[in-house]
Amino acid sequence: MAVDLLLGLQWGDEGKGKIVDVLTKNYDIIARFQGGPNAGHTLEFDGIKHVLHTIPSGIFHKNALNVVGNGVVIDPVIFKKELDALKKFELDIKSILLISRKAHLILPTHRLLDAASEASKGKAKIGSTLKGIGPTYMDKTGRNGMRIGDLELSNWKEKYRALADKHEAMIDFYDVDIQYDLKDLEEQFCAAVEELKELTFIDSEEFLYQAQKQGKKILAEGAQGSLLDIDFGTYPYVTSSNTTAAGACTGLGVAPNQIGDVKGIFKAYATRVGSGPFPTELFDEDGETMGRVGNEFGATTGRPRRCGWLDLVALKYAVQVNGVTELMMMKGDVLSGFKKLKVATAYKYKGKEITHLPYNIEAENVTPIYKEMNGWAEDLTKMSKVEQFPKALNEYIAFLEKELEVPIKIVSVGPDRTQTIHR
Numbered sequence: 001m002a003v004d005l006l007l008g009l010q011w012g013d014e015g016k017g018k019i020v021d022v023l024t025k026n027y028d029i030i031a032r033f034q035g036g037p038n039a040g041h042t043l044e045f046d047g048i049k050h051v052l053h054t055i056p057s058g059i060f061h062k063n064a065l066n067v068v069g070n071g072v073v074i075d076p077v078i079f080k081k082e083l084d085a086l087k088k089f090e091l092d093i094k095s096i097l098l099i100s101r102k103a104h105l106i107l108p109t110h111r112l113l114d115a116a117s118e119a120s121k122g123k124a125k126i127g128s129t130l131k132g133i134g135p136t137y138m139d140k141t142g143r144n145g146m147r148i149g150d151l152e153l154s155n156w157k158e159k160y161r162a163l164a165d166k167h168e169a170m171i172d173f174y175d176v177d178i179q180y181d182l183k184d185l186e187e188q189f190c191a192a193v194e195e196l197k198e199l200t201f202i203d204s205e206e207f208l209y210q211a212q213k214q215g216k217k218i219l220a221e222g223a224q225g226s227l228l229d230i231d232f233g234t235y236p237y238v239t240s241s242n243t244t245a246a247g248a249c250t251g252l253g254v255a256p257n258q259i260g261d262v263k264g265i266f267k268a269y270a271t272r273v274g275s276g277p278f279p280t281e282l283f284d285e286d287g288e289t290m291g292r293v294g295n296e297f298g299a300t301t302g303r304p305r306r307c308g309w310l311d312l313v314a315l316k317y318a319v320q321v322n323g324v325t326e327l328m329m330m331k332g333d334v335l336s337g338f339k340k341l342k343v344a345t346a347y348k349y350k351g352k353e354i355t356h357l358p359y360n361i362e363a364e365n366v367t368p369i370y371k372e373m374n375g376w377a378e379d380l381t382k383m384s385k386v387e388q389f390p391k392a393l394n395e396y397i398a399f400l401e402k403e404l405e406v407p408i409k410i411v412s413v414g415p416d417r418t419q420t421i422h423r
């Protein structure tokens with residue numbers, strides 16, 4: 001049975017948590033393949049709003065197993081908080097949540113290194129969530145990292161000490177003023193590790209291989225978005241993992257020829273949190289309206305998200321790099337009330353009109369060229385079927401499908417599980 005993928009196609013925050021939660025009933029296993037607690041996947045159901053950071057978004061469906069893959073980085077302290085927040089749901093976590101032994105650990109000093117690195121960059125800072133993601137992936141590729149499986153060894157504390165000491169020396173090297181009490185942070189870390197060790201650790205690539213052989217349906221859940229991919233995103237203003245489809249192969253141990261549907265999620269407009277280029281960003285009332293109506297604040301950091309028109313040049317690029325087979329459009333309801341909508345269909349770049357994403361998309365290099373479309377006044381949030389859609393929304397969807405050459409299978413009209421319309 002092929003493994004389906006679900007990915008964000010913009011700069012994250014597209015609504016992956018909601019869609020995974022909606023789709024979970026069709027799957028036996030939900031597997032997160034990259035990123036860490038920099039992600040904030042928000043789920044709303046039965047009047048409850050819940051944000052997950054590392055735990056896969058299938059956790060509320062009792063029949064689904066949830067796998068944290070080898071490509072994920074785990075902060076035991078944040079993980080413990082996530083587990084504490086789930087206690088009221090009385091889930092059998094030990095049975096339904098499985099963690100790869102090859103997933104890397106975020107140490108307290110990784111978070112400090114993140115802070116030191118950002119502080120040293122001044123105006124050029126990435127706008128990191130400061131969760132230690134970059135330094136942890138650096139240790140992974142530098143072959144210094146600690147993994148979940150190390151916690152099963154009797155000498156894990158020695159390994160920890162050697163790495164943390166090295167990090168302290170690196171923090172000094174940055175020569176920035178970072179205040180911290182490492183003893184306190186380490187006490188929290190060790191207490192959280194003891195709790196983590198109560199959970200089920202697995203050789204996840206073998207587990208997923210056998211599950212596939214048994215015909216189990218697996219959905220790989222991505223975090224962040226394609227434009228934050230370490231290779232294909234707006235480097236250096238990116239995260240430190242492969243957020244695109246290839247990341248699911250390396251982050252779970254699934255062979256490329258085993259990938260089935262690639263479900264790409266995008267918002268009907270665009271947002272970005274943190275620094276970096278954003279060609280269609282709005283600095284006017286329209287952008288302010290999108291942010292207010294769309295409640296565009298980071299689920300992890302609470303930072304206001306930058307807002308702008310949908311960028312089809314960037315979206316086509318993401319569809320291409322991921323091999324997207326079906327699309328899901330989120331937050332169409334937020335655009336209700338705009339008389340006119342704009343969609344960037346090309347860029348002016350070095351005096352020429354181009355339709356592909358070039359190397360430099362900073363404001364001084366590209367100017368978006370927009371197609372203007374009619375907006376709709378109707379409130380979409382109470383709608384439950386496609387037949388209720390206003391004409392202008394149908395035209396907007398039809399235009400995007402024609403340009404992207406991929407069908408839009410789901411239109412989300414609100415944050416709740418029930419506000420999901422299948423086409």
Ligand code: IMP
Pocket residue numbers: 011012013038039040126127128129130131133134223224225228237238239240273274275
């Ligand atoms: P980091 O991965 O926390 O270091 O952040 C690097 C960049 O990715 C920053 O611009 C963050 O704002 C952005 N970022 C990281 N995770 C997310 C996410 O889940 N949603 C949106 N942006 C994110």
